[in-house]
Amino acid sequence: MLKNLILLLLCLNLSQALNPFTVIGPSQVNANISYNINLNGQQPTSLLLKIFGFYNTTAQNILMTTSNPPYTSTIDSNGNTLLSFQLNPTQQIQTINLNIQANINYLKWIGFGGVNPEFLQSSTYVILNPETTQTALQIIGNVTNPFEKIILLTSWVHNNIKYQGAGLSTVIMNSSWVLQNRVGKCSEFTHLFIALARSIGVPAKFIAGLVFNGNSWALHAWAEVYINNQWYPVDPTFDEALILDNTHVEMAEGVDQSAVNNILTGTGNFDLNSVTLTSNLNATLENFSNFSVISVKIQTPNQPVGSNSFETIKATVKNNLNQAIATPLFISVPEGVTLLSPADQLVYLPPFESQTITWNILTPQMKNNYLYNYTINVNYLGGYQEAFFEGDNQAKIKTVEGFQLSPLIIYQNDTNLNLISTISNTGSETLNLTQIAVLGSQNLNNQLSLNPGSQTQQHYSFTIPNSNENGSLITIWNGTNYTQNFYINIQQSTRTPQQENSTPVQPQQLVFNLNPLLIGLTATFLFLIVLLILKKITRS
Structure with a gap:
């Protein structure tokens, strides 16, 4: 037994x-x-x-x-x-x-x-x-x-x-x-x-x-x-x-x-x-000691920042070893400050090389006639550092609109093909988006509203097609289409016991970091995405 x-x-x-x-x-x-x-x-x-x-x-x-x-x-x-x-x-x-x-x-x-x-x-x-x-x-x-x-x-x-x-x-x-x-x-x-x-x-x-x-x-x-x-x-x-x-x-x-x-x-x-x-x-x-294998320099805004302002924190990290390493960087921000980027970042550093990492933040609403002091903490491999910046409700405000589409997750159950779309608002303004999911003759629509710093997952379910199909998920923002394409190849499906409920999907690069660029054109079976868009407004 x-x-x-x-x-x-x-x-x-x-x-x-x-x-x-x-x-x-x-x-x-x-x-x-x-x-x-x-x-x-x-x-x-x-x-x-x-x-x-x-x-x-x-x-x-x-x-x-x-x-x-x-x-x-x-x-x-x-x-x-x-x-x-x-x-x-x-x-x-x-x-x-x-x-x-x-x-x-x-x-x-x-x-x-x-x-x-x-x-x-x-x-x-x-x-x-x-x-x-x-x-x-x-x-x-x-x-x-x-x-x-x-x-x-x-x-x-x-x-x-x-x-x-x-x-x-x-x-x-x-x-x-x-x-x-x-x-x-x-x-x-x-x-x-x-x-x-x-x-x-x-x-x-x-x-x-x-x-x-x-x-x-x-x-x-x-x-x-x-x-x-x-x-x-x-x-x-x-x-x-x-x-x-x-x-x-x-x-x-x-x-x-x-x-x-x-x-x-x-x-x-x-x-x-x-x-x-x-x-x-x-x-x-017992008997542990701390020492850093990297050097870190943090850069914060050098002038007071205004209420609800889009700001950037930078950390330049250098590998002090004669071997390649990876260092985790974790930023913590004060209460009220919204982090618009992932707090944790893992950075690959070849021997003696440097890299600059950025985090975007949104400052809170501040009162008039007050000067605010904000503390930023960055933990890294072997240590941590603090950095500071000031806030003033009368200071200039930066606003940025932008979002990020993560890779599509595609999976199949007994009767449906399912898409999961993850969308993050990486800007300082509320975003209103429309998504249209298309597979052959099937169309699904969705209206979204995302607050600054928020993330949402949207699920779309299609009937499994009987033959090969091109599919796309179109995200519409400010009149511009951002397209994530996929291809379902039914004829070439080969399954092992572990793959019984899966359909092969042709992979494509689907990550969008939106900067102010113009989107590209679509070619037969392959879609060349050239655009990243980011709308920036500065007001005082």
């Missing part, structure tokens, strides 16, 4: 926690994981528990002990350490304690190891289908550098999937479901990222371990990708890549979370499903 018990991953909601990527200096983690077994009245003849231990990597050195009866240690097909404990079949409640001391330094990371063919294929929770491939190709656009591709995929998952769930759960949704519903926990963030990476030919695997957010510890999930004959860590939940913060402690790896399950087996006349296994984690961060 065998029972697979899913490793419970308590994933942290970063919207309610400090960003952990300030811990870059070498750190020491002391942790205890207790596994609690309750037979609940069952009387097996024998009972065996297999749990994952921790192992050494180039970034972590592990000292592992247990106070429980002797165990045997084996290595599974993924290179994981499995610890097998022979439990007492007559003792109703038992506890196995695993103690570790981990010394962590991801600046020393070198990802050795080969590539299992399964790391490029569909698996239990990682579903490869045309919708996933189309989304990945839209995200990376014309980028050719493999590191930059991974940075774009990581950042997209982090910024477009909403963290939702209690974390401690055995309910895990697959990557296709997460892509369609745009919600999930750390394991689901990771499964979607892995699916996107594999769909563009980058091998990717699932990692389970521990992490710290500045306030608490938990079991956590992230990924590794194989680029240029080396594995690199990626954490889409925390928006980190290439170099992780030194609170990540690796425990096990596999094709997805189904490969890192604890296993309980037994013999005798009893119901194994009635036996429960739970785990508790207690950990501390």
Whole structure:
């Protein structure tokens, strides 16, 4: 009799926690994981528990002990350490304690190891289908550098999937479901990222371990990708890549979370499903130090700004290392100030190179005869900085109209082809838009109104056509059409069991950042989008 018990991953909601990527200096983690077994009245003849231990990597050195009866240690097909404990079949409640001391330094990371063919294929929770491939190709656009591709995929998952769930759960949704519903926990963030990476030919695997957010510890999930004959860590939940913060402690790896399950087996006349296994984690961060691997210079408005004014914050970041890195940047703004850009940005930096990142904000309504002081905080890899600007209701006001269309999500159920359009108001004015969704002879219309800084998702559902069809989603703003095109190829549909409810879609680059340009023309079967529009008005 065998029972697979899913490793419970308590994933942290970063919207309610400090960003952990300030811990870059070498750190020491002391942790205890207790596994609690309750037979609940069952009387097996024998009972065996297999749990994952921790192992050494180039970034972590592990000292592992247990106070429980002797165990045997084996290595599974993924290179994981499995610890097998022979439990007492007559003792109703038992506890196995695993103690570790981990010394962590991801600046020393070198990802050795080969590539299992399964790391490029569909698996239990990682579903490869045309919708996933189309989304990945839209995200990376014309980028050719493999590191930059991974940075774009990581950042997209982090910024477009909403963290939702209690974390401690055995309910895990697959990557296709997460892509369609745009919600999930750390394991689901990771499964979607892995699916996107594999769909563009980058091998990717699932990692389970521990992490710290500045306030608490938990079991956590992230990924590794194989680029240029080396594995690199990626954490889409925390928006980190290439170099992780030194609170990540690796425990096990596999094709997805189904490969890192604890296993309980037994013999005798009893119901194994009635036996429960739970785990508790207690950990501390010891002897850690902070130092920055990058230099950051923040630029804010140098003159007082007016009420409801569109303003830009800039951060110039420089890589001080002789190796390529990616640094997460997270901006926090004062109450009342509206952030018009994603707060989190993941920046790829080749050795010793610099890049300037911008955030757009909308100032609040201010009172006359008051001078306001606003503080901006920017967290980055290894540190944070503050910057300031002043507000005055009598100062000049900048207004900007603009919006952004994210890549279309296209998926099929039993009877319908479904589109999800995500629209963000990136300007300082309320926008009134019209959308027209067209597939063959089918037309769907929608009127939208978006407040500054807001985002909305619009869903369109078509009857599945019987033959190949060209489709488009037309967004109309100020008399100008912005067209996102797609092509449904029914004849070339090839399905695997994981793709049973999917229709291949011809990928196109569908991201719009609207600047004041004129839209392009449409050619046969391919639509060359040349326009980005942004209307700017300055008044005093």
